[in-house]
Amino acid sequence: MLSICSKTTKDLSFYRTVHNFQHYSEISNFSEFYDYFQWSKDNAIKIYIVGNGSNTLFTKKNIKSLVLKNKLPNKIEVLSEGNILVSSSVLIIDILKYCYESSFDSFYYLASVPATVGGALAMNAGRGRHHNLSIYDFVESVTFFDAEDNQIKTMDKTQIVKGYRETIFTGLTSKLILNATFKFVPKELDSNPIIERRKWSKEFQDYSVPNCGSVFKECDFKILEKLKGLCISQSCFSSKSINWIINRSQDSKPIVLLIKIAQFLHLLKFRKAILEIITVE
Incomplete structure (x- = not known):
């Protein structure tokens, strides 16, 4: 059953601007997303899936797009040594904590970014262009629901990344990222890279x-x-x-x-x- 409501809040973007969302709801599974997708097509309204709002700017006071908050269950599942399955709603920092506690190399440069896995995957999050480092350096595959043809699909990262800060999921989309598999390798860590990155961020950002x-x-x-x-x-x-x-x-x-x-x-x-x-x- 659809549950679309109006909502006034500042909590959907890290700019913390206040907006009246005329069409707002939350999704906890892909079948709900499919229903909302059909509704948006019938009503000629765009969809935006928001995770933590760390890279989102709502440009008007009254937002007409159907804004769907990703409320998929948080899940980090160890598949084998260094291989984990992570749902799109998990925060990046939670993966980094797992990697540090397990002595794995990882995208620790994202420790200061308050993004979800889904958001980071959608925008191909990474360091600056000249560093040539991205979250996809550690991604094996991404599983998503494609509402256009009502199918769950799994793609290799080479099929997903389109360029710097761009993927097939970037922006308003008919695709809901469900989870991703990551491959991490052991690394000797002399210090806590999460703390080090946050110190650097506090000094320079x-x-x-x-x-x-x-x-x-x-x-x-x-x-x-x-x-x-x-x-x-x-x-x-x-x-x-x-x-x-x-x-x-x-x-x-x-x-x-x-x-x-x-x-x-x-x-x-x-x-x-x-x-x-x-x-x-």
């Missing part, structure tokens, strides 16, 4: 105010450097972390305006400014 991390996945950093500290109302390009917007406002409009300013300056210089965050209306 701006977590003093709500934010969603990097705004653009492709941009001219010389332009963004000049925008550091620029504020509109209570939203600002961070003075500490280039390519970050920090926010104290309940309204997302100032964030949207800051992004448009950056995009306009790129246009004047004939440069690309491609968003990393996902925008939802």
Whole structure:
């Protein structure tokens, strides 16, 4: 049975802006998702699946998209030594804690990212472009439900990754990530890499105010450097972390305006400014 409601909250994006979600629900299995998908087609409304909201910008006060909160059961299942099956609703930090306690190499550079596994897989989360490191370095396969043909599918990572910060799941989608299998190898850890990453993040990244991390996945950093500290109302390009917007406002409009300013300056210089965050209306 469908259970679509209206909901006013700031908890669906790490920008912590307040929105009126006209069509909101939660899904705990793929069959529920299929029903909502059919409803969205019948009503010509887009779907957005939200995990923890760590890379999501809702651009208007009233959100018309059908926003579905991923409430699949949390599950980390050990298949064999170094091989684990993880549901999409599990937080990244929970995998990293398992890897550290088991002395495995892992994507510890994501320890400061408050994302779910599903969100990280959808956006191909990783380090900066020049590091050439991604969560998919440890992924064997991803299982998802494709509502277009009402089938559960499993794909190898080579079939999923489309590019830097982009996969077949990125953005508004008809595909619900159910779980993924990971392969980790033993590694001697002299210190706690989770703590080390968080120390580094505290020193070099701006977590003093709500934010969603990097705004653009492709941009001219010389332009963004000049925008550091620029504020509109209570939203600002961070003075500490280039390519970050920090926010104290309940309204997302100032964030949207800051992004448009950056995009306009790129246009004047004939440069690309491609968003990393996902925008939802």
